[in-house]
Structures are given as structure tokens and as C-alpha cells.
Amino acid sequence: MKISRRKALGIVGCTVVGGTMAATMGTSLAFTQKDKEFSWTPHKLDPVESALVGYNGYYYKGLGCCYGAFYGIVGIMGERYGAPYSQFPFSMMEVGKSGISEWGTICGALLGAASAYALFWGREERDPMVTELFRWYQKAVFPIFDPGEATNPKGVKGPIPTSVSGSPLCHISVSKWCYETKIEAGSKERGERCARLTADVTAKAIEIMNAKIDGKFAALYGSTDAEKTCVECHGKGKEAAYNKTKMDCTPCHSGSEHSTNKFKDHP
Amino acid sequence: MKISRRKALGIVGCTVVGGTMAATMGTSLAFTQKDKEFSWTPHKLDPVESALVGYNGYYYKGLGCCYGAFYGIVGIMGERYGAPYSQFPFSMMEVGKSGISEWGTICGALLGAASAYALFWGREERDPMVTELFRWYQKAVFPIFDPGEATNPKGVKGPIPTSVSGSPLCHISVSKWCYETKIEAGSKERGERCARLTADVTAKAIEIMNAKIDGKFAALYGSTDAEKTCVECHGKGKEAAYNKTKMDCTPCHSGSEHSTNKFKDHP
Numbered sequence: 001m002k003i004s005r006r007k008a009l010g011i012v013g014c015t016v017v018g019g020t021m022a023a024t025m026g027t028s029l030a031f032t033q034k035d036k037e038f039s040w041t042p043h044k045l046d047p048v049e050s051a052l053v054g055y056n057g058y059y060y061k062g063l064g065c066c067y068g069a070f071y072g073i074v075g076i077m078g079e080r081y082g083a084p085y086s087q088f089p090f091s092m093m094e095v096g097k098s099g100i101s102e103w104g105t106i107c108g109a110l111l112g113a114a115s116a117y118a119l120f121w122g123r124e125e126r127d128p129m130v131t132e133l134f135r136w137y138q139k140a141v142f143p144i145f146d147p148g149e150a151t152n153p154k155g156v157k158g159p160i161p162t163s164v165s166g167s168p169l170c171h172i173s174v175s176k177w178c179y180e181t182k183i184e185a186g187s188k189e190r191g192e193r194c195a196r197l198t199a200d201v202t203a204k205a206i207e208i209m210n211a212k213i214d215g216k217f218a219a220l221y222g223s224t225d226a227e228k229t230c231v232e233c234h235g236k237g238k239e240a241a242y243n244k245t246k247m248d249c250t251p252c253h254s255g256s257e258h259s260t261n262k263f264k265d266h267p
Numbered sequence: 268m269k270i271s272r273r274k275a276l277g278i279v280g281c282t283v284v285g286g287t288m289a290a291t292m293g294t295s296l297a298f299t300q301k302d303k304e305f306s307w308t309p310h311k312l313d314p315v316e317s318a319l320v321g322y323n324g325y326y327y328k329g330l331g332c333c334y335g336a337f338y339g340i341v342g343i344m345g346e347r348y349g350a351p352y353s354q355f356p357f358s359m360m361e362v363g364k365s366g367i368s369e370w371g372t373i374c375g376a377l378l379g380a381a382s383a384y385a386l387f388w389g390r391e392e393r394d395p396m397v398t399e400l401f402r403w404y405q406k407a408v409f410p411i412f413d414p415g416e417a418t419n420p421k422g423v424k425g426p427i428p429t430s431v432s433g434s435p436l437c438h439i440s441v442s443k444w445c446y447e448t449k450i451e452a453g454s455k456e457r458g459e460r461c462a463r464l465t466a467d468v469t470a471k472a473i474e475i476m477n478a479k480i481d482g483k484f485a486a487l488y489g490s491t492d493a494e495k496t497c498v499e500c501h502g503k504g505k506e507a508a509y510n511k512t513k514m515d516c517t518p519c520h521s522g523s524e525h526s527t528n529k530f531k532d533h534p
Contacts, residue, residue, distance in 0.1 A: 031323035033342065033357060040356065056298035062390075071300065087354065089307065090300060095378075095385035101397035104512030105373040105435055111362075118362035123329075130368035168372055169436075171512035178509035185511045186503045229530070236453045242445035244452045245371030245438040252519050255528025262520040263496070 040084060042120040043077050044210045047203035050076055051145055054109070054202030058195035059152045065198045066096025069112030072202035073209070074119065088119075099170030107170045109198045110137060113205035121212075128219055129208050131246060134168045135221035136204055138248055142177070143196030145203070156192040165197075167251050173197075224248040307351055309387040310344050311477045314470035317343055318412055321376070321469030325462035326419045332465045333363025336379030339469035340476070341386065355386075366437025374437045376465045377404060380472035388479075395486055396475050398513060401435045402488035403471055405515055409444070410463030412470070423459040432464075434518050440464075491515040 050072040057068030057075070070093040078086030093115065095101075096108030113133060117126045141162045151157045161181040165173040174185060174194070183189045211217040223231075226249040234243035252259050317339040324335030324342070337360040345353030360382065362368075363375030380400060384393045408429045418424045428448040432440040444460060445452050478484040490498075493516040501510035519526050 031320070031327045033327060033338065053298070060298045060300065075300065084356070088356070089351070089386055091389075092382060092385045094390060095382045097390060098511065100373060100378070100381055100435075101390070101394040101401075102511075102513055103397070103401055103435060104514060106367060106378075111367070111373075111378075114367055115359060115362045118359045119356055122358075123361060123364060123368070127368040130370070134368075134370055168370060171510075171514065174511035175509050178511070179507075184503075184508040186508060226530070236451075240446075241451040241453060242442050243438075244365065244369075244441035244445070246369055247371060247438065249529070252526055253529040255531065259519055259522075259526040261522025262516070263493070264522065 040119045042209060042213055043081060044213050045073065045076055045206045047206040047210075050206050051199040051203040052147065052150060055145065055147055055195050055199040056152055058198045059154045062097075063091060063094045064097030064108055065194055065201075066108030066112040066115075067091070067093040068195070068198040069109040069202045069205065070116050071112075072198075073113065073116040073205060099174075104171030104174065105169060107137070107165075107168055107173050107197075107201075109194075109201035110134060110168050112198075113201055116205065117209065120209075125212075129212060129217065132208055132217075132219045132221055133201070133205055134246070135219075135224075137165055137168055137173075137201065138224070139221070140165055140200065142173070143193050143200060145196040145199035147196070147199075152195065155195055156189050160189065160193050160196060167247060169247070172251050224250070226250045226254070307386045309476060309480055310348060311480050312340065312343055312473045314473040314477075317473050318466040318470040319414065319417060322412065322414055322462050322466040323419055325465045326421045329364075330358060330361045331364030331375055332461055332468075333375030333379040333382075334358070334360040335462070335465040336376040336469045336472065337383050338379075339465075340380065340383040340472060366441075371438030371441065372436060374404070374432075374435055374440055374464075374468075376461075376468035377401060377435050379465075380468055383472065384476065387476075392479075396479060396484065399475055399484075399486045399488055400468070400472055401513070402486075402491075404432055404435055404440075404468065405491070406488070407432055407467065409440070410460050410467060412463040412466035414463070414466075418459075419462065422462055423456050427456065427460050427463060434514060436514070439518050491517070493517045493521070 053076060054068040054072030057063065057071040058065055060067070067090065071090055074085050074088055075090055078088065093112055096106065096111040099105045099108060110133065114130045117129055121129070141164050143160055143162060146159065147155070161183070163177040163180045166176055167173055174190065177193060178185050178190060208217060227246070230243065230249050232238065233240050235241060320343060321335040321339030324330065324338040325332055334357065338357055341352050341355055342357055345355065360379055363373065363378040366372045366375060377400065381397045384396055388396070408431050410427055410429065413426065428450070430444040430447045433443055434440055441452060441457065441461070445457060450456050475484060494513070497510065497516050499505065500507050502508060
């Protein structure tokens with residue numbers, strides 16, 4: 001008996017699109033996935049080389065930070081080792097640009113690096129690697145990378161002012177940098193800052209990945225002091241175990257000038 | 268002359284891995300990408316059918332929300348139409364689980380849907396679709412979907428309490444739900460809430476996608492009142508144009524009990 005998921009649910013009026021779908025979807029509601037899982041093999045890369053690829057990837061057709069970091073890892077494996085790396089639909093990684101379609105959620109460079117890891121390692125292996133990368137990012141003074149003579153034609157040459165990102169969120173990382181440097185979020189300088197940050201994240205992500213491949217990965221960054229305090233009541237099994245995050249609590253929960261009421265007596 | 272990117276940078280000691288890399292990487296620093304871009308063709312799907320796929324995908328090997336939403340879109344295209352959809356390394360989409368490795372950044376279901384869009388549309392076409400989905404999400408009272416008799420064996424049957432998510436961030440969406448319902452973040456009920464939310468996001472994402480394919484997509488959700496107020500000074504070209512986000516400003520900048528100083532006189 002050939003039956004689609006939808007027919008199995010008793011919903012009438014569905015269109016069965018050929019026998020293939022019916023066959024692969026089976027006769028029950030049981031979920032199956034056909035592809036191989038976590039089967040790609042990671043390869044060690046050169047963080048210095050890939051930093052520049054990530055930087056230039058940022059500017060390539062305006063695909064941005066997430067694409068740049070991902071291509072600096074998986075794209076280079078594709079150029080060097082071919083399939084399956086080279087078959088990835090790379091331009092999909094534009095998804096993380098400006099924190100996903102200008103929303104300022106996750107920093108796209110971090111998303112690109114975490115997505116690359118996810119091609120090679122399942123969550124038990126991957127989560128500590130991502131956590132190390134994100135905790136390093138929260139404390140980093142960006143940008144670190146300077147392309148010098150290799151500055152992209154679309155970019156800005158010379159030194160760029162820096163700030164501590166404070167958060168894996170694009171909104172906080174970018175807006176804090178803009179606020180502290182008084183450079184507009186829509187400026188060419190801010191774009192160059194994020195291109196260089198993409199280089200930084202690509203290089204750090206590869207450093208972590210290379211150590212993992214060598215069996216030498218060890219986390220250097222622990223919980224922030226704020227996290228340690230907050231989980232005393234909000235951690236798993238505690239009296240108000242409602243918290244879902246590993247982000248530092250300080251930017252949004254410390255009563256800073258940025259998180260006080262901006263809708264009342266705001267200059 | 269065969270030379271790697273790294274050699275072109277004048278960095279000594281690099282290993283050139285065969286002629287293929289050197290040939291594809293070229294002799295200059297110019298960035299190139301070899302794959303076809305934005306070349307996948309989207310297909311209309313049934314939001315009701317895919318909602319259940321997204322829901323069960325959430326529980327499949329614990330791959331979570333991002334995988335569930337993405338598989339409910341691209342996975343179903345793969346089951347129905349084969350390549351290139353079926354060749355995507357789907358388990359990579361576990362990357363968004365719990366807001367990326369438990370960090371509570373972007374809601375993984377939203378990331379899964381936005382990533383699916385990014386296979387079919389470049390940013391100019393895609394950004395308004397993502398914005399519509401995210402703005403709908405911010406105001407939605409989750410979960411809406413109820414699997415009834417089709418409740419996953421790993422899930423929780425029956426009604427689930429609801430809350431307005433308020434944000435595309437996993438941390439706010441989940442922790443607000445937990446705080447309002449007094450159900451722990453690490454509980455089975457919270458997992459079921461997120462599985463059902465994955466179904467909701469999958470269905471809404473397909474509704475937007477189908478309208479786009481039909482040439483009938485039109486945004487229904489505008490900026491929030493808070494956004495309209497804040498961009499008067501913080502928007503592009505204004506006196507303090509430091510803002511990078513489209514998220515509603517209210518959760519973090521309205522002086523609510525959640526964003527006041529938690530490190531002083533906190534119960």
C-alpha cells in the first residue's frame with residue numbers, strides 16, 4: 001500500500017506526487033532521513049591562509065560574514081580535496097549576513113564557523129568547540145586582522161578602531177563597536193571591521209578544528225563570572241531553572257545604560 | 268607559475284597540496300567561487316504535511332528545531348524531487364539546536380527556515396521573506412500546533428501552555444515561556460513546546476514560500492512601535508546611527524523587570 005504522510009494523517013485532498021515519494025515516505029508516520037549523517041571528514045587547514053579567504057569572501061558579491069567564514073573552511077577543503085566539500089551550495093551561507101537578513105541575531109561569522117563544524121561532528125563533539133569559539137569571541141577586541149597591502153578593493157585600508165564584542169549577537173557586537181567608535185553602522189568602515197572580524201573568526205575556528213583533529217582540543221575559556229552567579233538559581237535543577245543560554249548575562253541584565261528604560265526620559 | 272594563496276602572501280613554509288589546488292586557487296589574491304549560485308529551484312509544499320515533518324524532525328536523533336524546520340522544507344523536496352535537494356548534508360542543520368550549541372542565540376527553527384530560503388533566493392528577494400517570518404514569530408503565541416494522536420513517542424501528549432515569544436532569539440523565546448509557565452527549561456514539556464513551535468515555523472515559512480513562488484508574497488507585518496521610535500535617532504543617516512538589528516527593542520531596552528540590574532538587590 002502506497003500512502004503519503006499526509007494521507008496517513010487522514011487529511012483529504014492531497015496530491016500524491018508519484019510513487020517515489022510514497023515509497024520513500026513509507027506507510028507510517030515514522031520519521032526517516034535518507035542521507036548519510038556526520039560522515040564528512042575534516043581536514044586541517046592553515047589559519048593564516050584561510051583568514052584572508054574569509055576576509056575576501058565577506059566582500060565576494062556582498063555575501064557577507066557567514067559565507068566568508070564558511071568558505072574559508074569548507075570552501076578551501078573543496079578547492080583542495082574536491083567532493084563532497086566542493087558540492088556544498090555555498091551561496092546558501094549568505095543566510096547569516098548581518099545577523100540573518102539584517103536582524104542582528106547571531107554574528108554571521110560565528111554561524112558560518114559553527115555550521116562548518118556541524119558537517120564533521122555531532123553535538124556531543126561539536127558543542128564544546130562552538131562554546132570555546134563563542135567565549136573567545138565575547139572577550140576578543142575586534143578587529144585583530146589587518147590585510148595591509150591585501151586590503152580588498154571594496155574595503156578600507158589602514159588601522160580600524162577596536163572594541164570588545166561582549167556578545168555572540170551581531171546587534172551587540174556591531175552596535176557596541178559603533179557606539180564606542182562613533183562610526184555609523186551603515187558605513188564602509190563598519191563593513192571593513194566585520195570583514196576583518198570574519199578573518200579573525202575563521203582563523204580561530206580553524207585553530208580549534210586543527211586541535212580537535214589532532215586529538216588535542218582543550219577548552220581554555222570557562223563560564224563568565226556573571227554566568228556562574230546566575231546559574232546558582234537559574235541553572236538546571238535549581239529553584240528557577242528557566243534559563244536557556246550560554247551567553248554572558250552582563251550586556252542585558254546588569255542595569256547598564258544600554259538596558260535601562262529607553263522609552264522614558266531618554267535624551 | 269603555480270602558487271597557492273598562502274604563497275602569494277609571501278608566507279614561507281606552506282605545504283602545496285598538488286597541482287589541483289594551485290590551479291583552482293589561481294595566481295592572484297582575487298577571490299573566486301566555483302559552484303553555481305542561487306541556482307536551486309523552489310517547489311511549493313503543503314504546510315500541513317510539512318508541519319508534522321518538522322515536528323517529528325525535531326525529535327529525530329535529537330537533531331532539534333533547526334534540522335526539523337529545514338528538513339520539513341528542503342528534505343521533503345528531496346524526498347519528492349531528488350537531487351539537488353536530496354544531496355544536502357541535512358544533519359549539518361543540527362547546528363541551530365538550542366540557539367546554536369545551547370547558546371540561545373537565534374531560534375533554530377527560524378534559522379532552518381531562513382537557510383532553506385537561502386538555497387533559492389539571494390538577499391534582495393529573501394530578506395523581506397525572512398523579515399515577515401521573524402515579525403510573525405515575535406508576535407505569535409506559541410505553540411499553536413497540536414499533534415494530537417500523532418504526538419511523537421518522545422514527546423508529551425495533550426495541551427501545552429503558551430506564551431508570546433517576543434523575540435527571534437531562543438533565549439528570550441524559551442526563557443519567557445518557562446518564566447510565564449513555571450516549567451523548567453530542561454523539561455520534556457519545554458522540549459515538546461519547541462517541537463510544536465518547529466511545526467508552526469515550518470508551516471508559516473512554507474506559506475510565505477508558496478506565496479513567493481506564486482508571485483503573491485506581500486508583507487503583512489510592519490516595524491514594531493518601539494522600532495519606529497528608536498530609528499528616529501538610531502536609523503541610517505540619523506544622529507546616532509549605531510544600530511544594527513530589526514529585532515523589537517522592547518525586551519532589552521524598556522526597563523522591564525528582566526533587564527534591570529540583576530546583580531544588585533536581586534531576590
